[in-house]
Every structure is written in C-alpha cells, then in structure tokens.
Amino acid sequence: MRAVILTLHLIALALYGLATALTLAPFMGLRSAPRAITIALPCAGAAVHVVALSRLTLVGLGPALSMLALCLVLLQLASERLLRGSAVSFFAGPLATGLVGLAILSGLAPGAEPSGGRNVWFILHVALSVMGLALLALAFIAAALYLLQFRELKARRFGQVFQLFPPLERLDQLNRFALVGGFPALTLGVLLALGYAARFAGGLHVGKAQIVWGVFTWVVLGWAVWVRLVRHWAGRRAAFASIAGFSAVLLVYVALKLAQPGAERFL
C-alpha cells in the first residue's frame, strides 16, 4: 500500500511539475503552451492525487501537506476560470509541486489513526483547516500578483508581467474572496479541533506557546479581514494586509515546528 501511495504521489508530482514548467515557459522566452494542456495536466495530477489521498489517513505532516497541495491545485483551477488566465498557476503551481515534494519527503504511510478516532468532527476539522489554509495561500498569491502587476503598470513596463498577469481589479477580487473565505474556514477548523480534542481525545494537549502564537496568528488574519470588510481597504493596502496574514501563519507554524517538533499534529 505504501508503495502505491508513493507511486501515485510521484505521478501527481510529475504532472504538477510539468504543468508548472509549461506555465512558466513564457518567462524563459519560450512559447506558451496551449491553454488546454496547462489545464489538463493539473487536472490529471489532481485526479491521481485524489486517488492517493483516499488511501491515506490524514494524520501527520506528510498527509496534511499533500492535502494542502491538492486544495491549492483545485483552487488554482477554479481561479483560472475566474481570471480567464493562468497567472495564479505561476505561484500556485510551484507551491503545490513543492508541497507534494515535501509531503513525500516527510513520509506518507497509511494506517496511523487520530488519537480520538476518526469521526465527522475529525474529518470536518481537517477539511476546513486545510481548505482555510489553501484559501489563505491563494489570497497571498493573488496579493503578490497584484503588487507585481501594480508595480509594472505604475512604471509603464509592458513586458511579460503586463501581458500574462490578470487585471488589477480581478486580482483584488480574488484576494478578497480568498481571504474572506479562508479566515472563517480556518477558524472553524481550529474550533472543531478544540471540540474534537475535548470530546474524543481526552482533553487539549497543547503547550502555552502554541496557544499564544495561535491566537496571535488569528488576530493578524482577523485584522486583515477586518480592514478589508469594515475599513473597505482595497488594492495595494489590502494586498499587503493579506500578505502579512499569511506570512504570520507560515512564520508561526515554522517557529512552532522548530521549537516543538511533533509527528501527529499539523498545526
């Protein structure tokens, strides 16, 4: 089973990698690949990836990274339709490919069961948390694309970024959608984790640092959503806010992993 899961992940990795290379080709002075191919490859990769994940228990770092990569690819494909272009894949492609690679390196083994057993709470917790993270990553990508396109438009440079990146307002809309969708999904995912731990795993086993930094991350993300919705920030300021939010998630995650390495928990 382990070999099958690994093989399927390697196939997905190859398909994502190929799609990414083709998407980035214009930046290396090569011809753009037909759009049908740059859509079909990640679609095929996602299909293989779904089969691989269906054979895994979503416990531990490797499976969680793998699922995050899958969510990111699915969001990338959805946003391609919204933006009528492949610009999100300039960032989402390499990120998803890297996450699958990391998942493979972290170890992908079936069979590990969550400490409180597998039930609806657990499945919803994993699904919402990972989807929330993927949406925040998408918001980050949209914000980065926005800032790059903004810089080129202000500087009157009409190169590849001008040609290939979507219009500013569409990137702003994507950023808003992903941020406003990602924050409640992640919040609900964490709340479900707390409920799951209290009801099925015999209480919450987390350190003070995790609580403090977790709350800090939540506040930063909440601020980014608040300025978007209440203060009506848009454009560049809103892009910086969502970059700050996602960066907080990443930094806190890496810091906590380094300080308190744990195999079972993703967050």
Added chain:
Amino acid sequence: MSGHEEVGIKVLGVNHRTAPLEVRERFAHGAHEVPGALARVMAAGAKGGVLLSTCNRTEFYLVADDEPAVETVWALLGERLPSSPAGGAHEYGYIERDREAVRHLYRVSSGLDSMILGESQIQGQVRDAWEASRAQAGPVLHRLFQTALHVGSRVRTETALGMGTASAASAAVAVAGKIFGDLVGRSALILGAGDMAELAATCLTNEGVQVTLVANRTQERARAIAERLGARALSLEEAWPHFATTDIALCSTAAPHAVVTWERVGHVIAGRRGRPLCILDLAVPRDVDPAVTQMENVFLYDVDDLQTVAAQATARRRDEIPAAERIVEEETDLFWAWYGGLGVVPAIKEFRSRMDELRAAELERALRQLGHLAPEDRARIEHLSQALLTKFLHEPTLALKQAAEEGRGYGLLEALRRLFGLGRDPDEGGPPA
C-alpha cells in the same frame, strides 16, 4: 480552354493596399445594398456571389464563368467613382481565381490580409457578409465561407496571431483593461477634441465604457463629439471636479503645455479613496503633468507608452505569420480537394447509368425487330452495344476524373449536366443550402 474561362471561384475587389481611403469609402456597400449589387452580378451569369464590404475592403466572391460577371462587378464599382468612367474601378482592384481566390479568403478571415495584422473583427465581418449574401451564395460559396470561418478560428486558436493589441487606440483599451478588467459600465471623460482621443474613445465605447463627458476649450467641437458619443459637453474648467468620479480620462487637447496639473486635480483625486484612475494622455505636447502620478491610484500613459504596447504586439504577431500561413495552405488544399472532386463520382455514375439505360432500351427495340436471330447472335449484338458504350464513355470519364484532380471538376460537371440533361445536383449532401 484555360482554367479561368470555365466556371470557377473568383474574388475581385479593392482593399487597403490597392485603394486609398477615399476610394474605399465610395466602394463600401451597406448591408441594404448587398442584395441589389449581387442581383446584378447574378443576372450577368454568376452562379453564386458573396459581397464582403468593410472599411478596408470591398470584395465580390463569385462562382462565375467569367467575363460578363467580372465586367459587371467592375462596372458596378466604377459607377461609384463620379470622376471616372464606368469600368475604371479595376485600376484600384485585383482579381484572384480558383485556388488563389480560396487562399485569399482564408487569409482574409485569418487576419493575415488585414491592415492591423491578426485583428479579429474581420472574422465577424466575414460571417456577416456570408449571412447577408446567403440567398445568392450558392453551395460552393456556402462551403467556402463556412470553411473560411473555421480557418479563422483555427489560426486564432493554434497561433498567437491575434494576441495583444496592435494599434495605439486598441492599446489604450488594453492598458485600461489591465487596470479594471471588465470595462463594461466604466466611465470615461475626454479632455480636448483631437481625432486620436475620439478614436480611442470609440474603441473604449465598443468595450462597454460609457463616455459621459467631453470637455474642450471650444464648446462647439466638444458638443459635436459629445453628441456622437452620447456624452455631455462642458468647458475645461468644469471638468476638473469630475476627476473624482471618472474611471478613465482621455486627454488630447491642443494646449502647448500641461493642462492637467497637480494643482488642478490633486485634491480631487485624493478624494477617490484609492479607486484607480487611468489617464491616457494622447496629446503632443503632453497634457498631463507627470507629478499627477505621485498619487498611488493614478496610472498615467502617454502616446509613446501606447505605441510601445502596440509595437510589441505587432512584433509578436509577425512571428506567427509562418504558422498561420501553414494553416491557410493546409485548409486551401482540403477545400480544393473537395471542390475538385465535387460530385464527380456520383455524376459519373449517373452519366454511365443514363447511357446504359439508353443502350438497353435501344437494344431491346432492335432485338424485337430481329426476332429471327439465334440466341448466340443476340448475345453478340448485346456484347457489341456494351463494348461501344464503354468505348464512348472512356474519354469523357477520364476527362472528368482528370478535371476533378486539377480542381476543375465543378465547371466540367456543369457542362455535362447541360449536355446530357443530368438531373442530379452534384452538390447534394455537400455544403449547407
């Protein structure tokens, strides 16, 4: 008999390379004029006709057995040149026949023959011409125009010939589109009344932008443009407060110095609360003080910028010409193979069967009169009749097959139908009626 003296496909007309604008304007046909013009050409012997008339070309596509129809087209166009005698139109025009005519239409629908290489508007114009001439087109031109649209689509999907924007006016649309995305419902303000601003404004309105205000030093000129664009005219001084609300400002005054200055619009733009403002400065010397771009949400582009965008697109499009030409050649071969063999096989079958029926009927009558013959003599006579028929039909069959291979099958079939009264339409099952 040379190829072009038979029934064949022809295109004749004028385009942006062969005739100046003032001549093309005269030759242009409105949709309501198309049926009348084609009726005249059909009356002169054409078996099918489509008239394609755009601002860059007026072309008659015909299936005709030549001179009368061609002369009628030149006369028809010549009548629109008041200072020139009828027939003088051909001085501005060209004529392509058969395979070259097919190739010509495919190049036209692909945008390869357009003034702005790869422009996509022509595809719709070809479709409209086909629709407007549907009653007179006939099966061959139906098929030709149907495939021409397919070739145009193939070239646009399989190559990057239509990518980017290749004129300064359309570059203005592209730049605004990179800021706002969808331009439908955006508002635009025009400062000045230059031709370039009007052209760019027209391009923007085609994309759904609403030009709401036209400001100029002379109100009369502003009013004239405003009327054409469905906008309101006002003076320059009245225009500054509108920088708070408009999405796009097109500047094209004849002022010798900047008129859109920080002092005039800085505080107004500050009130936009970050909403982007795209300023397209099409004037030379420039109308907009570069200091205005210090505002974060202001995106300013001048004529040089727009020309850079257009030039980049044109260069990229030129690289795609060989790939596009390859598709045109491929599709021309396919059409020519279809056209060449058009109905030849069923026609030969019908021809032979008709002749065989005649032979059988005559043989039966003769044998009735020769009732005394022994069975072996009757068989010998029947064999003789069959051998004679085979020999008689050999040359015409070969000629038809050869004509089909050379793309002249349609003309010869017409002759065959007339000479032997074949009822079957060779185009049945081919192009749409």
